[in-house]
Amino acid sequence: MRTTAYVRVDRERCIGAGMCVLTAPEVFDQDPEDGLVLLLDAEPPAAPLAAxxxxxxxxxxxxLTVHEPEAGGS
Known part of the structure; x- marks a missing residue:
């Protein structure tokens, strides 16, 4: 079980709008060749994760998807 949130990108779905880069430049960039999303940090710290x-x-x-850690415990 993961204990930290993580980010995933689906380049097949990406249309190159660039909203991710404008909103969270610490986490995302755009490929200079095709304009599609590039993931810079799959497990960003708190502030970039919020972005x-x-x-x-x-x-x-x-x-883009952000996967949150599952609540553990019994």
């Missing part, structure tokens, strides 16, 4: 969550919310193609 990555926002970026996932504004992505027009829904190519």
């Amino acid at each position: 990555a969550r926002m970026a996932a919310g504004v992505c027009p193609s829904r190519a």
